[in-house]
Amino acid sequence: MGTFLKHHRWITPLALLAPGLLWLLVFYLYPALQMFMASFWSGSLATGFTFSLSNWTNYPDAVSTYAPIYLRSVLYAGAATVTTFLIAYPLAYTIAFKGGRFKNLLLFLVVAPFFTSFLLRTVSWKIILSDSGPVLGPLKAIGILPQQFHVLASPMAVIAGITYAFLPFMTLPIYVALEKVDFRLVEAAKDLYAGPWRPGGAIVGAIVGGVLMAVLGFVFNTSPLAFAIVGAVVGAVLFHFRVSESFVRVTFPLSISGVFAGGLLTFIPAIGDYVNAELLGGPNTSMIGNVIQAKFLTENDYPSASALSFVMMFGVLIVVAIYAKILGTEELSAAAARA
Amino acid sequence: MTAVALAPSARPKGSVANRIDRVFDRWSMIVYTLLAVIYLLLPVAVIILFSFNDPPGKTNVVWHGFTLKYWLNPFGPDGLGSAVVLSITIAILSTLIATVLGTLMALALERYQFRGKSFANSLIFIPMATPEIIMGASLLTMFVSIGQPPFFPLNFVTILIAHIMFNISYVVVTVRARLAGFPRHLEEAAMDLFANEWQTFWRVTFPLILPGIVAAALLAFSLSIDDFVITNFTSGMSVTFPMYIYGAARIGIPVQVNVIGTSIFLIAVGSVALTTLAGRRKRG
Incomplete structure (x- = not known):
């Protein structure tokens, strides 16, 4: 036995790998191919499906019908990814650099929501944000918000729900990247007279604050311009005084791989999500996941649903490929810098 | 500071x-x-x-x-107890199987050089980069197209198959992280002291990577017990705890x-x- 293994060294890794690999081949790769085939089906569940290449028209049919919903999904997922980043980065930064002895506790609190059901947490937001709930009720009572104001069934509710659901996916990779930053580099930058980030801080702060508040203005149906101006001023002041050159030139570039990883980990589940749109959204906030789900599970329209799924998967693969390219070159340049 | x-x-x-x-x-x-x-x-x-x-x-x-x-x-409510029992059963079984399969794969990938390694790596990575709805939908399509009609019955078995599938990748990644920082000289020391490969594995390697395996199993368990999307596509008439919540969400959650x-x-x-x-x- 021992000599046999020594003469056939490839057997051990193959034997270790085979069961798991087979499972993934049979229950991941093969079903994916099967779904690709199904996108060329015609017929119905009752009469049975037939495969024909001439059914390629399933693709243009499905895509042209649901193009606005694809666009909406990309917008919602993109907006949610940006908001998770804006919330997660300062959080990860604080935990990594100022966490001290509370570091592990804080990290635990970031992942703690995962210990309860994802669906129940989404339902909780429905309770919190309901029209006369604990947040909107008092605001309406003292007259800050008009009586007919609502958050649920609006795009904001869906984006907020997705933002909440995937916030830990963004926070953890950024934390891991920041944790690895050699603080001596930051000190070196400071020794080399890196001060506050001027004038970049004011400009970037004005843009970030302005855009954010303009969006909020749209959401609250008041003047976006007034909101944008206030946001730009606050952002400019905040960034002017609070963001240092050493952060912009050293810390942030060193953490960019975490930002990319977090972005991917947030965007992918966000684009396919239909639970937030279903529980927090309304009839006009359906995402592509809702359409696919309904076609597969209630309408039994497998061909068109498969085509829609494949278009989504194709989009995701392109994003992943771009990311792999960027991250790959990133790693390469890091290796080159070390050498 | x-x-x-x-x-x-x-x-x-x-x-x-x-x-x-x-x-x-x-x-x-x-x-x-x-x-x-x-x-x-x-x-x-x-x-x-x-x-x-x-x-x-x-x-x-x-x-x-x-x-x-x-x-x-x-x-109290009808079906809630059996839904919880089903979720726990599937979580335990899928965790056990995925942890064994994933740990073996992690050992192979971290310890050996062989042809097709990059293919194996991508096959493990891609499921984690796939939206859940795609995995659920493609499994459903496969189960439907096997022998139509009557279709492959969607039940406990299909949920279990799906949960093992999406758990494997996470187990491999978690165990590999532990293996990557492994002190190899301890194994060499054991071999020098006349332990054979089998003894070395069980007395040295396994205890050292056990924390990684436990972490992977905990992750797999929590992913399985909370999974809704993939289960929604593969469960048929079976109701897990998340499925129960989803069904109740429309009429009022008890x-x-x-x-x-x-x-x-x-x-x-x-x-x-x-x-x-x-x-x-x-x-x-």
Whole structure:
């Protein structure tokens, strides 16, 4: 036995790998191919499906019908990814650099929501944000918000729900990247007279604050311009005084791989999500996941649903490929810098 | 911050501007982190609070008053008990199988060089980069197209197959992380002391990677017990705990669901706290 293994060294890794690999081949790769085939089906569940290449028209049919919903999904997922980043980065930064002895506790609190059901947490937001709930009720009572104001069934509710659901996916990779930053580099930058980030801080702060508040203005149906101006001023002041050159030139570039990883980990589940749109959204906030789900599970329209799924998967693969390219070159340049 | 203390500062240390700067620096971050943690845990607090609610009707969305009666009768509603049992059974079985398969794969990938390794790596990576809905939908398509009609019955088995599938990749990644920093000289020492490969594995390698395997199993368990999307596509008529919540969401979620959600949360938090404390005692 021992000599046999020594003469056939490839057997051990193959034997270790085979069961798991087979499972993934049979229950991941093969079903994916099967779904690709199904996108060329015609017929119905009752009469049975037939495969024909001439059914390629399933693709243009499905895509042209649901193009606005694809666009909406990309917008919602993109907006949610940006908001998770804006919330997660300062959080990860604080935990990594100022966490001290509370570091592990804080990290635990970031992942703690995962210990309860994802669906129940989404339902909780429905309770919190309901029209006369604990947040909107008092605001309406003292007259800050008009009586007919609502958050649920609006795009904001869906984006907020997705933002909440995937916030830990963004926070953890950024934390891991920041944790690895050699603080001596930051000190070196400071020794080399890196001060506050001027004038970049004011400009970037004005843009970030302005855009954010303009969006909020749209959401609250008041003047976006007034909101944008206030946001730009606050952002400019905040960034002017609070963001240092050493952060912009050293810390942030060193953490960019975490930002990319977090972005991917947030965007992918966000684009396919239909639970937030279903529980927090309304009839006009359906995402592509809702359409696919309904076609597969209630309408039994497998061909068109498969085509829609494949278009989504194709989009995701392109994003992943771009990311792999960027991250790959990133790693390469890091290796080159070390050498 | 030591950096400030070490760096030659242009401003005098005790100046008012400098002091305001430092106070703001410190408190803005503390306040921000506190707000972020409150935001993250607010829905969890609502779940726990509403497990003590006493609503008159079916909907449990407005606070009506405190009661313990649902905690005393956690499996009251029809089908809730069996849904919880099904979820736990599938979580245990899928965790066991995925952990064994994934650990073996991690060993192969971390310890050996062979042809087709990059293919194996991508086959493990891609499921993690696939939206859940795609995996669920493609499994459903496959089960439907096997022998149509009658279709491959969607039940316990199909849910289990799906859960093992999506858990494998996470197990491989977690165990590999542990293997990557492995002190190989300990194995060499064991071999020098006439342990054969089998003994070396069980006496040296396995105990050292065990924490990684346990972490992977915990991750797999939590992913499985909470999975909704893929289960929704592969469950047929079977109802898991998340499926039960989804079904009830339209007509009103019974208070008992919050009771069970709270219990799962407390058990998970408690076991993490216990393992942390145990680890600390061992090291200390």
